[in-house]
Amino acid sequence: MTIGVWIAIVVVAVAVALVVTSFIVWRTREFRRLRSGSVVADTARGPVEYALEGNGPVVVVLHGGMGGWDQGLAISQDLGLEAQFTVLAPSRAGYLRTPLSTCRTPEQTADAIVALLDDLGMDKVAVIGISGGGPTALTLALRLKDRVQALVMLAAITCRHEQPARTTSDGIVRLMFSDSANLVLDFVLWVFMVQLLRILPRYVIKRIFQTTETFDKKGLELRVQGVMRHREQWTWMARLFKNSLPLSVRKVGLDNDLKQFAALPVYPVENITCPTLVVHGRHDGNVPFSHAAFVADNVPNAELFVAETCGHLIWMSDDAEQAREKVTSFLRTTLSGAV
Numbered sequence: 433m434t435i436g437v438w439i440a441i442v443v444v445a446v447a448v449a450l451v452v453t454s455f456i457v458w459r460t461r462e463f464r465r466l467r468s469g470s471v472v473a474d475t476a477r478g479p480v481e482y483a484l485e486g487n488g489p490v491v492v493v494l495h496g497g498m499g500g501w502d503q504g505l506a507i508s509q510d511l512g513l514e515a516q517f518t519v520l521a522p523s524r525a526g527y528l529r530t531p532l533s534t535c536r537t538p539e540q541t542a543d544a545i546v547a548l549l550d551d552l553g554m555d556k557v558a559v560i561g562i563s564g565g566g567p568t569a570l571t572l573a574l575r576l577k578d579r580v581q582a583l584v585m586l587a588a589i590t591c592r593h594e595q596p597a598r599t600t601s602d603g604i605v606r607l608m609f610s611d612s613a614n615l616v617l618d619f620v621l622w623v624f625m626v627q628l629l630r631i632l633p634r635y636v637i638k639r640i641f642q643t644t645e646t647f648d649k650k651g652l653e654l655r656v657q658g659v660m661r662h663r664e665q666w667t668w669m670a671r672l673f674k675n676s677l678p679l680s681v682r683k684v685g686l687d688n689d690l691k692q693f694a695a696l697p698v699y700p701v702e703n704i705t706c707p708t709l710v711v712h713g714r715h716d717g718n719v720p721f722s723h724a725a726f727v728a729d730n731v732p733n734a735e736l737f738v739a740e741t742c743g744h745l746i747w748m749s750d751d752a753e754q755a756r757e758k759v760t761s762f763l764r765t766t767l768s769g770a771v
Contacts, residue, residue: 455622462678466528470501475547478534481523482548486514489581489767490554492545492572493521496563496587497686498676500528506675507562507586510668510747511756516764520557522548524568525692526685537692538567542575549579558582558767560759563719563744564689566590567696570727573704582766583708584759587716587744590701590723593693614680625673633666637748640669645743646717655742658750665748672745701730708734709762711746711755718744735762 470483483501491513493504504521513519523530525541535541545568549557559580561569566588573583629636638656641647647655659665676682708731712724728736737758742749747756 455619458622458626459618459678463681466500466502466681469505470523470529472529473548473551475534475544475551477540477544477547479529479531480534480544480548481527481529483519483521484552485509485519485521486517488517490549490557491517491519491560491763491767492549492557493519493560494524494545494562494565494568495521495527496565497689498679498682499524499562499564500675500682500685502528503672503675504562504565506671508560510671511760513760513763516760517558517767518554520549520552520554524565524685524689526688527682528685530685532684532688536688538571538696541568542571545572546576555579556581558584558763560584560586561588562586564589564693566719566723567693567699570699570701570704573706573708574699574701577705580706582763583704583706584762585708585710585712585724585727586759587712587719587746588710588723588727589693589696589719590699590726592696592698593719593723595690596717596720614683617683618678618680621677621679625677629666629670629673634660637666637669640745641743644716644718644745645713646715647743651715655749658741659748665752668747669745701727702732704731707762707766709737709759710734711737711739711759713739713742713744713746713749713751715743 470481472479472481481501483505485505493508495504500523501521505519508514508519508521522545525535526532535544556579559569559572566585569583569585569588570590573580634656637659641652641655645655710724710728712721714721724736728734737755739746739749739751739755741751746752
């Protein structure tokens with residue numbers, strides 16, 4: 433081989449080594465962050481992981497798919513809840529350090545959270561169910577009528593649900609639902625969700641919207657253009673990704689979610705008595721709008737806020753600020769005077 437070929441081989445080898453080293457450092461750092469930022473309580477139902485932040489009336493934030501305590505805490509911080517409330521962000525069944533031996537179903541997860549509330553001496557609470565946290569939120573509102581003072585459903589699953597084809601057929605997103613080895617899974621998603629988002633944000637945003645929104649081609653392009661004009665919106669996506677990775681330590685929870693959501697009962701939401709706010713994107717391609725309508729139409733006096741300009745990722749839209757204000761003002765009103 434010529435000297436030029438050898439040089440090329442060395443350059444490629446060094447580049448690969450740098451990429452692999454960068455990935456390993458990132459993964460190690462994230463594992464350390466996840467363990468240092470939460471506590472595992474040994475409740476009567478088994479181990480339950482949680483994070484706690486803020487002061488005031490308690491708001492339980494139930495994260496969505498690919499999440500954990502960190503996703504719940506990040507969204508509560510985005511809403512500014514910790515400045516007004518005590519935010520309790522548990523990891524749901526199978527996510528991070530809440531094992532499936534503690535709970536599998538949304539009902540069992542609700543029982544585990546009740547046990548956690550009892551251990552922490554928390555009586556009256558508000559509950560926010562985000563996406564896949566919806567079924568557990570509904571269960572808590574139905575079972576704890578004397579303790580749940582307010583319910584907020586954010587792009588939440590409320591009925592039997594199977595992932596739409598758009599969320600499982602795309603190459604990158606399909607990997608999340610595959611049986612890929614943990615290290616491979618984490619590496620590919622790190623490249624896409626961390627590195628490519630920095631270099632090619634428009635490309636990544638478009639790919640994500642293709643899996644989470646129902647807009648046609650023209651509408652999708654307008655959505656991407658709109659987000660690219662507002663840097664805070666696509667940097668919000670970066671924060672969401674950060675609190676969804678590494679996926680390997682969340683995969684058990686994600687896989688369990690898919691099984692549980694496909695077998696959900698019809699919740700008797702007409703029996704919910706606490707003030708209820710439903711926030712949902714009109715063009716949600718992940719959790720259909722019918723899930724919002726089910727709660728809004730059947731819970732007595734439920735309030736519905738429709739984000740007309742977006743799909744599942746409400747905070748990446750022109751409706752984001754109004755949605756935030758709706759949630760925070762609703763909680764301030766319903767929890768005023770609570771102890």
